[in-house]
Amino acid sequence: MRSKKRQRLRWILRLGILGFVLLAIWTVYVQWKIQAAQFGETKAADVGIVLGAALWNDKPSPGLRERLDHALALYEQGKYPRLIVSGGLDGNSSKLTEAEGMKNYLVEKGVPAESIFLENEATSTYENLLFSQKIMEQNGWRSAVIVTHHYHGARAKDIAAFIGMREADVDTADSRVMNMTWHNARETLAYTKWEVDKLLMRVGLR
Incomplete structure (x- = not known):
């Protein structure tokens, strides 16, 4: 009995170590994709798409x-x-x-309201x-520049390709105000969730 119990504990320990190693490898891979993402030169497009983030007191x-x-x-x-x-x-x-x-912010900066x-x-x-993309289709626009932060760009680019935005460049900003340790860790989880969601959609389960 003791021998079987020890053997079971060894298998549990091995599986735990294997799981930890696989998790570490996946984390390194995702961070490499995020940090090494290259987006090329941004071409002029029909429209720019700014991906949202938090408002503070409606600002x-x-x-x-x-x-x-x-x-x-x-x-x-003049990019769009x-x-x-x-x-x-x-x-x-x-x-x-x-x-x-x-x-509201862009209008205050001088962008005409009718252009937003x-x-x-x-x-x-x-x-x-x-x-x-639906707004683009309704207005007959074919090309876009997706604007976000660099840490978010790889996932945005992959999603755009997945939904069929064939003429979409990604142009990113580096942050001087955000806690990038936290945001990079959060993006690792978000990218992992996206990969799972993408797989489920491909097999028709979502």
Whole structure:
């Protein structure tokens, strides 16, 4: 009996070590994909898509302002003549959707209100891009520049390819205000969840 119990414990220990090693390998792989992502030169497009992030008291958080300022710089460079701002209510007691807060910020910076299109429903990066793609289709726009932070760019690019956005570049901002240790760790989990979701959608289970 003792021999069988010891053998069982050895197998449990081996499986635990194997699981830890596989988790470590996966974490390193995902972080490599995130940090090494290359997006190439951004071509002029029909529309820019700014992916949402948190509002603070109905104003863009410092991190979201970085995305918006980057999107604004591209707009002023003539990379696109209009923008879609994407994001719904983020559940932190804001009265405005992320999209509404982003539009207000860009209008204050001088972008004409009629050049900004709201996507008010998305609660994930997948929905950001899927719902923005529908706005593009409704308006006959074919090409887009997706604007986000660098740590988020690899997942955004993969999602865009998955949903069939064939003419979509990703242009990213580096952050000087966000806690990147926390955001990189969170993105590892988010990227893992996306890979699972993608697999489930491919086999028809989601």
